[in-house]
Amino acid sequence: MAAESDALLTQLRKGVLEYCVLACLRKDRAYGLELATRLSRYQVLFASEGTLYPLLSRMRRQGWVETTWQESTSGPPRRYYELTDQGRTALDLFSRAWEPFRQDVDTVLEESR
């Protein structure tokens, strides 16, 4: 049952998680650990911090985020992730689609009870 639940969550995260990463970067850029810490508050959405990095790599190649290095006062330089205009557009599109999508899912589930 737990395995089935994990598989279901994995499926549900697909197509959603990258937009949540974009949303976390909407207001401000962040370095990897900082972003992972922000996302780890959402335990259903975000299974493990390590899976963030392949996702960020794909998002960078997609042109949705870009990276810059900056010196840190407490250690080695940090790689900061930042939204591009393309990423912002993708996030806006997702935000507009998400609400009616969520409402439909809720309605279907509610009506079938």
Place this chain on the structure above:
Amino acid sequence: MTRTPAREHPLVTAYLTDLERALVAADPRERQDTLDAVREHLTEALGPSPSTADVTEVLADLGSVDVIAASVTPAGQTPAVALAGPTPVPATAAPAPGPDAGAVVALVTAAFALLVMLLAPVVAIPFALAALVVATLRVRSGGSRLAWSAVVLSAGALGVAAVLGLALLATDGDDDPVPGPVHSEPLDQG
């Protein structure tokens, strides 16, 4: 308690070695990006001299290397289409597109029309017209060379029909008296 620099801690080196191995079949660029980012994450999270308890906790939060490996794009797949995770590769490749069936039918029909044009033009002309229409439609929808051939052949058949028709008219004209010029009444100008 003995403290070891983060990157030299045996648990960290073992984790990174396992991760490198687990990502061996990943898209090369994604693999390198992931390894670099995880190293940066560990350096940042562990500080200069973490305890084993710190390391254990940070590695647990990162998750098992198998879970990370399951989320990468396999080598050879396009990352853009697998943005939220790798998409399974279809078991069989898509079949290669076959010959353009419409163009083949038009070509055969046009050839038939051309062959029977001399024997029975009344039968051949509708076939040639049909072939021309079908072939033209195929050409307009990005048709193949076959479709173009069908257009040429069917147009050729219709050209032969036109020549035959003109010849027939000329023959008929030799037999029949040439009609005189038609005189029309001048328009009443006033």
